[in-house]
Each structure stands twice: as C-alpha cells, then as structure tokens.
Amino acid sequence: MCPFFCEQWANPSSPYAFAKQASDAIEIARSHVASLIGAKPNEIVFSSCATESNQTVLHGVRGKVATSTVEHSSIIDFLKERDNTCFVPVDGAGRLDLEALDFSLTQQQIELVSVIWANNEVGVISPIEQTAKICKKHGVLFHSDAVQAAGKIEVDVKTNEVDYLSLSAHKIFGPKGIGALYVRDGAPYRPLLVGRQEKGRRGGTEAVPLIVGFGKAAELAKKDLSARMGHTKKMRDMLENSILQQIPEAYINGDKTCRLPNTTNIGFKGIDSDTFIQFLSTQGIMAANGSACKSSAITPSHVLTAMGRTHEESNEAIRFSLSHLTQENDICSAVSILKTLAESLRG
Ligand code: PLP
Numbered sequence: 586m587c588p589f590f591c592e593q594w595a596n597p598s599s600p601y602a603f604a605k606q607a608s609d610a611i612e613i614a615r616s617h618v619a620s621l622i623g624a625k626p627n628e629i630v631f632s633s634c635a636t637e638s639n640q641t642v643l644h645g646v647r648g649k650v651a652t653s654t655v656e657h658s659s660i661i662d663f664l665k666e667r668d669n670t671c672f673v674p675v676d677g678a679g680r681l682d683l684e685a686l687d688f689s690l691t692q693q694q695i696e697l698v699s700v701i702w703a704n705n706e707v708g709v710i711s712p713i714e715q716t717a718k719i720c721k722k723h724g725v726l727f728h729s730d731a732v733q734a735a736g737k738i739e740v741d742v743k744t745n746e747v748d749y750l751s752l753s754a755h756k757i758f759g760p761k762g763i764g765a766l767y768v769r770d771g772a773p774y775r776p777l778l779v780g781r782q783e784k785g786r787r788g789g790t791e792a793v794p795l796i797v798g799f800g801k802a803a804e805l806a807k808k809d810l811s812a813r814m815g816h817t818k819k820m821r822d823m824l825e826n827s828i829l830q831q832i833p834e835a836y837i838n839g840d841k842t843c844r845l846p847n848t849t850n851i852g853f854k855g856i857d858s859d860t861f862i863q864f865l866s867t868q869g870i871m872a873a874n875g876s877a878c879k880s881s882a883i884t885p886s887h888v889l890t891a892m893g894r895t896h897e898e899s900n901e902a903i904r905f906s907l908s909h910l911t912q913e914n915d916i917c918s919a920v921s922i923l924k925t926l927a928e929s930l931r932g
Contacts, residue, residue: 586794589797590794593606593610593793594607597790597791598781598782598790598791607791610793610796610797610800611791611797613797613800614796614797615629615800618752618800619767620803620804621757621806621807622731622752622767623743624767625770627770627784628742628767628770630765630766630783630786631765631799632763632766633789634753634762634763634764635732635752635753636764637777638764638765639657639660639699640659640663640777641766641775641777642749643697643699644775644777645775645777646696647696648697649671649694650667650671650696650698651671651686651693651698651699652670652671652672652698653675653711653891654887655675655704655706655709655891656699656700657701657732658887659730660701660730661887671693671695675891678709678841679709679838679839679840680843681712681716683712683715683716686698686716686719687722687723690719690720690725691723696725697726698725698726699727699728700716700728701730702730702731702732702734703733703734703844705733706850706875706888706889706904707838707889707892707904708839708848709839709843709844710734710738710843710844713729713745713747717745717747718746726748726749726772727749728749728751729750730751731750732751734845735756735757735806736758736803736806737845738846739810742767742769748768749766749768749769750767751764752765752766754795754799754803757802757803757806758908759798759801759802763796768786776788813909816911817846817847817907817908817909820913821847821848823916824849824907824916825837827916827917831920831924832853832924833854834854835853836851836852837849837851837852838852838892838898846907847908848904849905850903850905851902851903852898852902852903853903854901855931856901856931857900857901858901858902858903860930861926861927861930865922868922870919870922872904873904874902875889875899875904885899885900905919
C-alpha cells in the first residue's frame with residue numbers, strides 16, 4: 586500500500602500517463618478480490634465498506650425484500666426504515682428456516698432475498714446454495730453478505746448462484762474503509778453514489794492504497810485458505826473444549842457443525858458479559874458481545890434473541906474470534922485468565 590500513498594499518488598481517472606500506474610494497480614487488486622470468490626474482475630465494484638455494499642443492493646430494490654432475523658445491523662437497520670420487509674426466522678441453533686423462506690416467496694411478491702453467508706455473532710453458516718436454488722425457482726434476486734465468510738471458508742459465486750455479494754477488506758486482514766460488491770453480469774443495478782468511477786457503478790475517487798491492500802489481502806487469503814482454515818479450527822476447538830472442561834456452566838451458542846472455523850460464542854451462566862469483557866481486556870484478551878448499550882439500558886443481541894435465547898442468556902454471551910495467527914499458548918493463557926476471572930466474578 587505504501588507507494589500508493591506517497592509515490593504513485595495520481596488520481597486513477599486522470600488523463601496523464603502517471604495515472605495509469607494507479608489504475609493498473611486497481612485492476613490487479615480487482616482480479617484478486619474476484620478470484621477469492623470465483624467471480625470475473627468486471628463483476629467487482631469497490632465501495633467504502635460492506636455497509637455501503639449491503640445498502641447499495643437494498644437501495645436498488647423498490648419492491649419487497651425478504652431477509653433473515655440474524656442479519657448484520659447494516660441490513661436490519663436499513664430495512665427497519667421500510668415497512669415492506671419479510672423476516673424469515675432461524676431455529677434455536679441459528680439455522681435459516683428454508684421452508685419458511687420458500688413459503689414466503691410463494692405467498693408474497695418479493696423482489697430480493699438477502700441472507701448473511703455466515704453470522705458475525707455466532708459464526709453459523711447459512712445454506713447459501715439451497716437459498717440460491719429457492720430464489721431461482723421463484724425468479725427472485727439473491728444477495729448475500731459474505732463479510733464473515735470470505736477468506737475463512739470457501740465462497741464461490743459459481744457454485745452458489747448469488748446475484749450480489751458483499752465483502753469487507755478488514756475482515757481478511759486488509760485495511761479498514763474499503764469494501765466490495767459483487768454484481769453478477771447482467772444483474773439489475775442502481776448505484777447508491779452516482780458518478781463516473783467504477784464504470785458508472787460507484788461515484789467517488791477510488792481509494793487506491795486501500796484497494797491495493799484489499800487486493801493483497803484477498804490474494805493471501807485465497808492462497809492460504811485451507812491451511813488457515815485447518816489451523817484456526819484446531820485452535821477454536823481447543824479453546825471451546827478447554828473452556829467447557831475447566832469452567833463450570835459454560836455453553837456454546839449456535840450450531841456446532843455448520844459454522845465458521847474462527848468464531849465461537851460462549852455463554853457463562855450468571856456472569857454479565859459486559860463486565861466480563863471489561864475485565865478480560867485488562868488482561869489482554871479482546872473479546873466482544875453482541876449487545877449495544879443504548880441510554881444505559883442494554884439491548885440484548887438480536888441474533889441470540891432470534892435464536893430463542895432469553896435476555897439473561899443473551900447478556901452472558903461472549904464472542905471469541907480466532908485466526909491463523911492464534912497459537913496454542915494464546916489459548917492456554919486465555920483459558921487460564923477466563924477461569925480465574927469467572928471464579929472471581931461468580932464469587
Ligand atoms: N456485515 C457483516 C456480517 C459484518 O460482520 C460487518 C462488520 O462487522 C459488516 C457487514 C459491516 O462491514 P463494514 O465495517 O465494512 O461496513
């Protein structure tokens with residue numbers, strides 16, 4: 586990324602020769618991002634973030650949208666502003682109810698289905714291939730938010746026939762502030778930001794260094810995918826097993842088979858997750874929960890609520906994210922800190 590901040594700083598749309606270096610770099614990055622998801626380079630539109638990618642798709646649709654109850658807030662909050670959304674439920678393990686989706690598409694006039702590829706709070710993977718088939722059967726457009734899935738598991742737009750797909754660089758070790766939208770060749774498209782860049786699909790001068798960083802991250806994520814997946818899963822399983830063995834009344838939220846290798850969501854009975862997270866961070870463990878504090882009242886995670894978890898269960902859930910960089914000794918020290926803190930908070 587560095588040369589594109591200081592040396593090759595030209596605006597890629599400028600007419601002089603110097604600009605060609607920047608526009609060439611964008612095209613190389615585009616082909617790496619495309620390759621990560623099995624797309625063609627011309628099907629990738631760069632955006633500022635996945636929130637923009639998600640909302641570009643929703644903005645392009647005038648009719649009714651069907652979506653799941655466990656989408657990222659960038660989808661749910663946008664659709665809440667409209668009154669014509671059909672929310673499809675998930676079961677207690679966070680798995681999408683495909684029959685309910687099929688039934689909704691039979692009963693209602695739906696223009697677009699939007700389903701998260703893998704959930705950001707519990708890591709549960711959605712049945713994207715089957716969802717795509719249902720959409721195709723009903724002649725409905727299909728978008729998937731694949732922010733958490735790309736670079737963590739195989740994501741291929743050829744075997745899973747989506748029309749649109751959202752990506753974000755910072756979830757695959759790329760820079761923050763850059764995202765992409767896959768738009769299948771021939772799929773209807775209405776830009777959110779009108780302008781000449783990105784072949785008229787997204788206005789605004791391209792963030793060349795960030796795009797270059799995204800391209801590199803995508804290249805590495807694709808090259809190392811299976812090694813990263815295998816190692817991360819091993820670490821995740823080790824973390825979960827150690828917690829379940831060593832800390833009483835801990836339990837996992839979400840389907841245990843169909844989920845991302847890097848995410849685990851664990852409830853610690855009787856311990857408030859906000860307090861737990863604050864103490865953990867003082868000990869060097871950066872974990873998160875799905876709740877957001879609003880005017881000092883804690884809103885329970887909409888994902889866990891949709892999975893039928895009680896308010897109490899939702900408030901004791903913590904999400905741990907791992908990666909190919911996580912090592913066995915990280916797990917051992919994390920578990921030992923968790924154990925000590927859980928005992929003292931319960932005490
Ligand atoms: N979708 C999912 C599933 C996410 O996890 C996130 C970010 O956490 C987003 C969308 C939004 O991504 P961005 O921060 O690039 O807007």
